[in-house]
Amino acid sequence: MSQGTNPSQQDETQVLGQLFAGLLTGQSSCPVHEECDSGCSSRIGVRRYRLMPNGERQEEGDERARLAANTTKNAVPERTQPLVIGDNVPIFQHSPLTRPGSQIRLLKVKRGFLRADPVDCELIHFDINNAPPYGALSYCWGPPPDNIKFLCNGSVFYGRASLERSLKRLRAGFRPGQREDYIWADAICINQQDLVEKDAQIRLMEHIYSGAATVYVDLGDVEGQTVSVGGAALRFPAMGGMGVQDALTHSDDLEHPLHYLTAFQALTQPWFTRTWIIQELTLAKNVKYMFGGNVFTQKHLDSMLSKESIVSHPERQRKLMSSNAVMRGYMNCQKLQRIKSQTGKMDSLELIQLTRDFGVTNAEDKIFGLFALLSDADREAIGPYSRATEQVYRRFAALQVRRGRTIRMLDSARLQRRHGEVKNLPSWVPDWTAQGKSPKVISTLRPTPYSASGAAQAQIQFIGDMTGSGGISVRCLAMDTIETVAHVHTAPLLPSGQPDFLVFHDKFRAAFDELIRQRKSVYRNNEEAFARALLMDDMYTGRNAIMHSSPITDPAATYRSALTAWRERRSEGGLGGRKMDAVQTYQMQARTAAVGRGFATTGSGYIGLMPPCAQVGDLIIVILGATVPYVVRKAQDGYVLVGDAFVYGLMYGEALQRKLQPVDIVLV
Structure with missing residues (x-):
């Protein structure tokens, strides 16, 4: 952690420390054994407690002692080396589904002793209407290669590292009786090389995900991620696996900073950006998320991200609006909720445009x-x-x-x-x-x-x-x-990360001034026409007003003030949930409307914003x-x-x- 933080930064760093203490202690705390009795030398001693907003510790206990008391005497196996799949083990071949339009394969994942043990599973065929209770796995496939060895029906199945991590988290994160015996995971339960079967199984996915007793969402962990707070930076190592549920679901205090900060961190995970997860989540009747050692429900996540929760907590608004990654995940969550709450099926064009x-x-x-x-x-x-x-x-x-x-x-x-x-x-x-x-x-x-x-x-x-x-x-x-078109395809980036709007403005203004010089403009008030064109005529009045904006009642005067602010490099505002004045609203809208477009004049004397090509x-x-x-x-x-x-x-x-x-x- 870097030095020289001021008191407010130290406060926020302390909050982040509390947040990720939950992630660290959410493991079974042993990096070697998946089911450890706390007797081995690898076990990390952990004291678990609920930290209240006033700093008081409640329900404090010795996690190591609790695990030792609840685990059988000989739970840690004598074996100290992970199992190895030999080179002479035959390659797995999918047995054809006799009725791919009505049958599915389900996995039975065997328990692991060591975290490094390969995934060992059975793959069994079922008629989808007579399948036993099962869970469905939702995760990011990630890039190839498919070079990780799994044992499947005693043979070697080659899959991706992402599938291995997800199945291992599922294997370690739930004890017998805490989840369904059977799991559906598309990468292995569908023969990906058989396009006829794949087409039939894709058409069954509505039934598969809506019929699953639970959809387990693997969000991954925070390995390698860095969180910066002012002058402080926190970088997180690999977490080592899943464990029992931590304080995230243990606490029912929604004011606890651990809750919304953990939820916001989860929103930055790649899972929230992938197309396949849309149907997997919106069809699910019961969802459990796995994230960095935590297991939490859809209901819990929704309580953190509800409009009422965000609006009533200014600090959450500021945190949400200060991170593009968090905001993107939040907006995608809102889209998923909209689809899930739809009565009947959304038309296909609306659905694909929304997502x-x-x-x-x-x-x-x-x-x-x-x-x-x-x-x-x-x-x-x-x-x-x-x-x-x-x-x-x-x-x-x-x-x-x-x-x-x-x-x-x-x-x-x-x-x-x-x-x-x-x-x-x-x-x-x-x-x-x-x-x-x-x-x-x-x-x-x-x-x-x-x-x-x-x-x-x-x-x-x-x-x-x-x-x-x-x-x-x-x-x-x-x-x-x-007749003319002025393009700006690149512009220097400001410290905020946004392209310098003055580069767009100055080139657009020069083209407009030339139109006026030639006396071709069709407008009675040229200054107002240019000011409104940069906004695409959206002045945030009436139904076009949004939270935190101010109406632009005099476009020409507001444009001049905004231009002065741009040239003086004054902040455009609009971050942290603060209300924007009319000038800041103008700057925000002009950037939204004009950046990425060309400015054109027409043969008849009109002006407009055009496609970049x-x-x-x-x-x-x-x-x-x-x-x-x-x-x-x-x-x-x-x-x-x-x-x-x-x-x-x-x-x-x-x-x-x-x-x-x-x-x-x-x-x-």
Whole structure:
């Protein structure tokens, strides 16, 4: 720990020490034996107690003595070396499921003596409707290779280190009778090399996870992580395994700092960012989390993260808003709760857009990782499991067109959201691996939607077959062309880690001033037009107001004050749960709206914020039924969708007032 901490930092460091004391004593405290009688020299002496907010210790006891009293006399085996799987042991082969659409395999994990003992298990076939009570394991697969040896039915199964860690935590963390005898773990219970079986089992996952008596979520541990507090830094070693439940579930005092700090630390774990866990958690009827020696329930986690709990504790708001990793986990938890509380099944497009920031290793799993939450009709339309990502994404996009969701889908499509990994996608088909990229989706940027096409209804048709092999035809109003566009693709980072907004502003302002110099602007009040364009016309009034913001009642004056604050490098505020004034609100919104976009002027004298790949000569259109304009580019067989746009003066139905004749264009 570094030196020179001030009193307030020492206070917080003490709180962190209390937090991770729970993690350290949550083990069985013996790094060698999984079931130790406290008699061996490796056992760490532990005194356990409830630390109250006033510093008083309650229910203090000698953990070592308690374990010794509750363990049989000869619990520590005489064997001192871990078991080794010999090179002559045959390789495990999955026995085929005779009915893969109605059968599952379940694991029976044998108890371990030493922590280093390999996982030894039996794999047994069951009809899913007649299976014994079982638990299901949810964890992060992590990267290959599959080079860890497991014993499975007496043969060697090669799996990943993440599976071994998860099964060992499950093996050590619960004594006989504390969990189900059988466990379902996808990496070993599904023959991953048999795509026909894998497709059938993926379609069974709704039944598997909803039918499990408990879903055990392995969040991993804090090995190697560093927590900084002012001038102090805490780095945590490997924890050595699981043990009995610690003070996290022992205490019922929700004011105890251990609770919310442990929950916040858990939120930073990779598990909360993965697509496959969405269905695993939201279908579960009973959840137990394993984290760094702790075992806690979904109910306990929810009590820490409820809106009421966060709002009523300012220190929790400050802690939450001071860490991007914690905030990301918190927001993902809110999404999971929304899905879980849904009456009936969420439509497939809403579901994938809501979870677009969750990651996958294989691109096709952005679709198949949500299969258990889709309707039977949608699963049928998407077709069998396949690693041909382009085909999977095209089938999913065609499904959305048939369901009447084309306009909403286009928010996730276009050139500005493309990854190099997924090639040959039509521009109207979303690349679901690239949805976390900047910039923000304009149509959902604020609570009150824009209305660029007024009350006009969408008119969409397939070209070619019902998968849109020749593209899709959209009826639209061709509004204008881009005459100039100023892009900022990189900007220096400030100490806050944010890109320097002045780099964006100065380049955008120069382009706007040139438009005025040429007397091409269509606006009566140019300063107000520019000020509102940087905000995408969101001034945080009425329904668009949010917690901690202030209304921007005079955009031009607030813009000038914000510009002065930027140039003087004054803090933008908005952190730690403090209320922002109008200038800070302006700065926050301008950064959200403008960073990552280009600034364009049009042939008719409009200004707007454009996709980062927009070019001079691109066409600005308003698709009937859409809330925002789009930029398209002429191609050989039609038009390529470049992306969504904000054009000041064309966001509230003004296009319909110009009496333009609608045209049909083909997006390819």
